[in-house]
Amino acid sequence: MNMQDQQDTYLTALAGRLRAHGLSADRVEATVADLTAHLEESGAKDPEAEFGPVEEFARQLAPEAATPDGPPEEHVETWRWTADTGVDEELLNRFGDQGWEVERVDAVGRFVSHRDLARPQRWEYRRELITRGREDLAPDGWEVCGTWVIYAWFKRPKAASLGPAAEIAAPPPAPERTNFLSRKFYALLASLGAAVALGGIAAGLDDGDASSGLDFAAGLLAGACVPFGLIVAGGCCSPAVTADRTYAATYVWRLYT
Amino acid sequence: MTDRRASWFKGVLDLLVLASLTGGESYGYEIAKLLGAAGFGQIKGGTLYPVLNRLEEAGLVAAEFRAAEKGPGRRYYRLTDAGRETLGEQGGLWLAFDTSVRELLAQAGVEPTR
Structure with missing residues (x-):
């Protein structure tokens, strides 16, 4: 990124944060113009080195009443x-x-x-x-x-x-x-289960021994159940706990979608 | 031993900014240059502008944005009556403090570092 892009990026982000901190549009515009002039005149190449991290600088420039030390x-x-x-x-x-x-x-x-x-x-x-x-x-x-x-x-x-x-x-x-897991997510779970079962059947047919197919499917299912078991494990469910249990399933879903 | 000048400077920067405006209105970078020339080293914008904002919120300086014919505009700051009064009071307290420190250090045989 060249120097101009770096400055534009910094000042754009700063403007957004200042607005989020409640500064009026006029004040944000004036502040950004003033800081742009400062960078030009001082020859500072790196705005972050001159003004500090965007969020911290925005907080310092925001009205005292809006963000004294962060909201109570x-x-x-x-x-x-x-x-x-x-x-x-x-x-x-x-x-x-x-x-x-x-x-x-x-x-x-x-x-x-x-x-x-x-x-x-x-x-x-x-x-x-x-x-x-x-x-x-x-x-x-x-x-x-x-x-x-x-x-x-x-x-x-x-x-x-x-x-x-x-x-x-x-x-x-x-x-x-x-927990906001979608129907597609649960459909994927069902598909994975079906794929494991079919894999077991295929393995059993391949060597003519039904028990080897069962072993194969059982192995796959056992592996798959480690993450998904976390979803169904546990009894009483505070919302936060429910969210924790969905993690493993979400992990698999995100990897495959 | 830790160099304490940075913390001393931060403690008195608002007074220095007010003092720098006694000669008339000025803008951020010009104030930074003036303080740098006075021997305080390079003042970063990240240090100066929050102080200017606080002084403005406290009513000690008034700011006005002026568009420029070429390039971006600037915010110009000037001392208010309240700022001049605060500078007199707080500046006087600082000088009294400075005098006490000087006297005690002189008695201890301390001389300014060149």
Whole structure:
């Protein structure tokens, strides 16, 4: 990336974050112009070296009242949920419109989301293969909010395009559900089970010994059951626990879709 | 031993910025240059602009954005009456503090590092 692109990327991302922090469009425009002039006059080549990381700098430039040291804990809701790649983008955007900002994908593949109840903002999302560099999307204000094996999820505050209209006046309550696996996902599970059974039958017919086919199928099923067993294991289910158990199945689904 | 100048500088940067505006309005990079020329080294934008914002929020400086004929515009800052008053009060306290430190260090035989 050349110097100009680097500066554009940084300042575009900064503008998005400033809007998300509640600065008016005029103020954001003036700030970005001022900082652009600073870079030009000082000859600073790397905006991050001059101003620091985007998020930190945006927080420092935001009004004191908006983000003193981050919002008070009692004003922030956190919700962890999971979905397969058949429905994730649609759901991410639906919940993004309800003010949920994904901060990361956790170790068990859940979207860890939070919502600032004091000033909930709309977010939009997209999923790309991880091989697509951040540099491709950063100029348009997208930033990575999580990665998982081969996928990367990007988020962008709608304040970047809507301005103050991106703030939500009355956000709906947090969803009680945390598992959003699609019918396609369960169909895949059924297909995998059928494939294992057919493999066993074929193995049995091949050597004329039905027991070897059963052994083969049993072996495959046992292996397959390790991840899927996690889904059905356990008794009492808090929503978060349910989400944990869906992880293994989601893992397989994402690898094969 | 740790070089404490960076933390001293941060503690007094708001006063230095107010002081730099007593000669008239100025903008971010020009203030950074002025402080650099005064011997404080290169001031990064990431250090200076948040201070300017805080001073503006506190009503100690007033800012006005002016578009430029060529290139991007700039925000120009000027001291407000409240800023001038704060500079007088807080600057005086700093000088008194500085005097006490100097006297004690001089008694201990400490001399400025060249």
